[in-house]
Amino acid sequence: MADAKKHILIVEDENDVLELLRFNLTKEGFSVTTATRGEDALKAVGQKRPDLILLDLMLPGISGLEVCRQLKKEPRTSGIPIVMLTAKGEEADIVVGLEVGADDYVTKPFSVKVLVSRIRVILRRQHSSSYDPKTEVHIRDLEISPSRFQVLAKGKAIEGLTLTEFRLLHLLASRPGWVLNRQQILDAVRGEDVAVTERAVDVQMVGLRKKLGARADYIEAVRGVGYRFKDA
Numbered sequence: 001m002a003d004a005k006k007h008i009l010i011v012e013d014e015n016d017v018l019e020l021l022r023f024n025l026t027k028e029g030f031s032v033t034t035a036t037r038g039e040d041a042l043k044a045v046g047q048k049r050p051d052l053i054l055l056d057l058m059l060p061g062i063s064g065l066e067v068c069r070q071l072k073k074e075p076r077t078s079g080i081p082i083v084m085l086t087a088k089g090e091e092a093d094i095v096v097g098l099e100v101g102a103d104d105y106v107t108k109p110f111s112v113k114v115l116v117s118r119i120r121v122i123l124r125r126q127h128s129s130s131y132d133p134k135t136e137v138h139i140r141d142l143e144i145s146p147s148r149f150q151v152l153a154k155g156k157a158i159e160g161l162t163l164t165e166f167r168l169l170h171l172l173a174s175r176p177g178w179v180l181n182r183q184q185i186l187d188a189v190r191g192e193d194v195a196v197t198e199r200a201v202d203v204q205m206v207g208l209r210k211k212l213g214a215r216a217d218y219i220e221a222v223r224g225v226g227y228r229f230k231d232a
């Protein structure tokens with residue numbers, strides 16, 4: 001691939017996990033730096049901005065969640081994608097992490113192959129800029145056209161979508177595989193004319209899935225977090 005080496009900061013206090021990641025990501029062509037404590041991670045980001053951060057949540061000192069919160073609060077660093085490394089049983093932390101802006105998570109033990117492909121997807125998306133509500137989306141057997149306010153499924157129109165339902169579908173389908181929490185969904189679909197609350201997102205989603213009929217399962221509710229458009 002032609003692009004310059006992407007820089008990944010790994011924040012992990014377990015040495016074997018850290019070395020496994022360092023070895024594999026270096027082999028995959030990334031430039032890798034590491035930190036084993038939250039404080040050091042914040043310092044490292046201040047010195048050289050990474051393209052992506054792999055962040056263990058359970059760290060000595062400042063926790064991974066706090067590191068995430070601080071980085072996402074700061075405009076200078078908020079755009080750096082953060083993938084949380086979590087252990088089984090940390091579901092509550094995953095929810096908080098996504099709420100404070102983490103971009104994705106993988107649960108240990110993870111497959112390095114899967115992690116690397118996730119990293120590549122995130123970096124590519126990062127590159128292809130942020131959400132554009134006007135872009136036509138083709139995914140699975142759907143064609144979602146904002147200019148025509150139309151959704152075609154195998155060429156046949158899906159009728160009766162409200163504007164908000166249409167926007168929700170477009171947003172999720174624009175980021176297949178990504179879990180969007182209710183706040184992110186709200187931020188993206190809220191218009192001057194539509195007052196939507198977090199609770200109302202769920203209600204809208206019920207309506208949307210009903211209208212998708214046999215394709216309702218394209219959209220998956222992720223318990224306690226939000227929603228995701230399944231890419232397969």
Ligand code: CA
Nearest residue numbers: 013056058059
């Ligand atoms: Ca740890």
